[in-house]
Amino acid sequence: MNNIANAHRHARTRIAEPAARSASASSPDQVDREFQDIVLKQLERILASFRSNGQSNQTGQVPSPRAVRLPEVLKLLGVSRSTLYNRLDESSPQYDPDMPRPFKLGKSDRAPTAWLHQDIVVYIESCVAARSSH
Template sequence: MKYAVSNHRTPSLAATCSQPMAGTSSRSAIGPRNATLRAALELATGSNASCTTTQQFPIGIIDELQQGFPRRALRLPSVLDLVGCGRSHWYALQNTRSACHDPEAPKPFKLGNSPLSPSVWWEHEVLAYLEARASARRTH
C-alpha cells in the first residue's frame, strides 16, 4: 500500500512499504493513531516496513520525526518547572507594561476557541528562549 505525506517542503510524497516492522507481523492489529504514527516514523527513518493505510500527515510531522524531537505543547506548571521561575514573574516577562518585559519570551496560544481554554507554550520555543538567555549572559 502507499501512503502520502504532505509537508512544507514537498506537496505530496508517497512511499511504498512491503515488509513488516521488526518484531511485528503483517497481520498485527493496530489502532488508527498507532498506524499513523508508525507510518510517519517509517517514512522519516527510511524503514521498509509494511503499511496498512493511505494517510495524509499534518504539515511538518515528518521533519519533526527526522529531527528526533516532535513538538510538544506545555501547560504553565511544566513551563515554570522548566524555566525555574514563578508564575507572576513568567507572566511579567510577557506583559508589555511590566518593567521586566522581555519581547523574546515565547508567546502562549490557546488550545481552543474559548477564553477559558488553557494556554500552552511550545516546548522547543521555551528551550530556545532559555538558550538565548544563557548565551546573552556569556556575551556580557
C-alpha cells in the same frame, strides 16, 4: 560538595592552561579573551551534543511540536508564575520581548493555554548566550 568543587577546579585549570600557554607574552586582556574563546567553544560543543541527542527520536525522525502547560514552563524556567507573567506584560519593568507567547489549545476562551516546548528551550538558550556574551 567537595567532589563538585574539586571537579570544577580541575576543569577550570584544564581550560585555563592552554590559554595561559598560548598567551605567555600577551596582555591580561588578551589572556581573558582567549580564555573566554576556549570556554565558549567548549559550551558550543556541549550545546551541540545536547541538541543532537534531543532532536530526533529512536527512528531518526524529528519529534513533532510539543505543547507544555504553565506548571512545566515554570519548572523549565525556574521562575514564579508572577515573574513569568511580568516578562510577558509590556507595562512591567520585567518585560522581556523575547519571552515566548502562550497560545490557546482550542478556539474557546476557556481552552487551556500552552507554550511550545521548543520555544521555551530556545528562549533559555538565548538567555545563556546573552549572559556569556557579556
